[in-house]
Amino acid sequence: MNAVVDVGAVQGKILRVNLTDGQITKETVPGEVYTKYLGGRGAGAYYLNKEVAPGTDPLGEDNKIIFFNGPMAGTMAPGNGKINVTFKSPLTNTYYYSLCGGHFGAELKFAGFDGIIIEGNASKPVYLFIHNDEAELKDAQALWGKTIPETNKILKEELGGDHSLKIACIGPGGEKLNRMACITAELYREFGRGGGGAVMGAKNLKAIVVRGTQDVNVASPGKLANYVKELYKEFKAHPKVYARRWYGSVEMLEGINKLGFWSTKNFSEGYFAPGEEMVGPKMREKIVVGDGSCYSCPIACGKISQVNSAKYGKILIEGPEFETVGLLGPNCGISDWETILKATQILDHNGIDTISAGAVLSFAMEAFEKGIITEKDTDGIDLRFGNGDGLIAMLEKMVKREGLGDLLAEGVKLASEKLGAPELAMHSKGAAPATYDPRGxxxxxxxxxxxxxxxxxxxxxxxxxxxxxxxxxxxxxxxxxxxxxxxxxxxxxxxxxxxxxxVYTVDKQVDLFNLATGLNYxxxxxxxxxxxxxxxxxxxxxxxxxxxxxxxxxxxxxxxxxxxxxxxxxxxxxxxxxxxxxxxxxxxxxxxxxxxxxxxxxxx
Known part of the structure; x- marks a missing residue:
């Protein structure tokens, strides 16, 4: 099917980047990608099925990384900041997609592209620089080994000090092929879980840097503007929006814990008594110092948190999200913010998913308490539930892929099988569940x-x-x-x-989609x-x-x-x-x- 030229909101183009030969081409997107799959996650599924052969090694040259925006990205519709990435997962060996907020997706749309397909492997570390219609691969050898904040700082300085650049990159986790490595945009927004960072690391792709100044043209701008104006009134009045804005996703904690299905000690329990001091209002009072928002978002659920620790010094991060609190907190028997924020900071800086890391660490803690692994295996680290020092020490070893940490970096499924304790591994298809125990x-x-x-x-x-x-x-x-x-x-x-x-019922999503694209679904x-x-x-x-x-x-x-x-x-x-x-x-x-x-x- 030829490109649909009369679809509003979309740019109709993607970049194809072959890292093996360094070729970068611009392609017209087939019309069915929009009409049958919309874009975003659907477009990723379309291209992955079409272009990645059965049996492909997730960390091999033939796997692909497919970034794709939805048609609403970059428009005036509230909360359109999610861009999707699709790949075959090195953690699960399945189809995988991951979504990231922030401003990276909108910036790619402003650069004139709906998506990017990354294929092949570079012979040495590189990064991709996109500036409107132009794109080039640049040497990233000096960036290899750098953390997420270091990478962002160096790239912005190297590219003229332009702080409006939007960067998606990997940290040492992805470089070391940690199967839980994520791709991080703008320091604290992640394409989390599934190991997308490891796929980029295997391809020697350190980062994608984007700057765009082009327009996104919708089909009915006046009608869309009026519709959006009414939506903002609904957002302002909605009580759930207020709770999410004030407390972030941690606003869910209190209810889940009281109902007895909050992940506790590797999902062996469902209620965490110290959690009563970790609920949204308590978190806001104790550690939250500011709020953060993604592109075009009326809620601003991101929480900027800080602790001044005698042990770790000043820790300032965005987050932690509810899932991070759950998996690194009660699921590991941890209740103090100092440990949770330090663990989150280590993982964020190294580009590793917090949910997956919390799952494999809680597995290791239960295995330690049951004598399956001992201090001989942990190099003297006491890995019992509730030991924050032990959690941080093992996390550092996992980041560096040292000792037992090297095995844990493979994820909970592979690590548990190697240690002969698969019954203690909480996962499905290799991916760890979120902080909700499904028995409840x-x-x-x-x-x-x-x-x-x-x-x-x-x-x-x-x-x-x-x-x-x-x-x-x-x-x-x-x-x-x-x-x-x-x-x-x-x-x-x-x-x-x-x-x-x-606020967005399916009916409202249909209305927004039709007004933006000019289609009539x-x-x-x-x-x-x-x-x-x-x-x-x-x-x-x-x-x-x-x-x-x-x-x-x-x-x-x-x-x-x-x-x-x-x-x-x-x-x-x-x-x-x-x-x-x-x-x-x-x-x-x-x-x-x-x-x-x-x-x-x-x-x-």
């Missing part, structure tokens, strides 16, 4: 198990709906999970932050795009050998009942939930999309 919110169990990229809460965040109903019910959750999965595929492909869903047509994306992601994994056997959860969730609290006695009957879900999706009993489903959605 059963839709999340199905979300973790069926996500194309392994356990990930945002693949279908059912918590809000479930907490308003029967969170322990299993029957009937399949349709809820499927419907929210489709909605999230749309949100991620349009380029919205998921927080916008407080119905609500059902937009949701069908979401369904198409889900099935395309699933088909990528099917060709890699994934099926029902991989849509599973740790034995702890399935067989060990919650010990106490409001979620006491709960386990998960996953198989019955999978049967119902596969039927709702139009998949076989083994989790394979049926031919009639593939045909109906226009795939292949």
């Amino acid at each position: 919110c059963k839709g999340m169990a199905l979300t973790y198990a069926t996500s194309s990229k392994g356990a990930h809460h945002m693949y279908s965040p059912t918590m809000g709906v479930e907490l308003a109903g029967d969170r322990f019910a299993e029957k009937g959750k399949a349709n809820l999970v499927r419907d929210i999965q489709m909605q999230m595929a749309v949100v991620d492909s349009l380029g919205y932050c998921s927080t916008m869903r407080f 119905s609500k059902q047509e937009l949701l069908e795009v979401g369904e198409r994306i889900l099935n395309l992601e699933r088909l990528f994994n099917v060709r890699e050998g994934f099926s029902r056997k991989d849509d599973t959860l740790p034995k702890r969730f399935l067989e060990e009942a919650m010990k106490e609290g409001p979620s006491q006695g709960q386990t998960i009957d996953l198989q019955s939930m999978l049967d119902e879900y596969y039927q709702a999706m139009g998949w076989s009993e083994d989790g394979i999309p049926r031919e009639e489903t593939i045909k109906r959605l226009g795939l292949y």
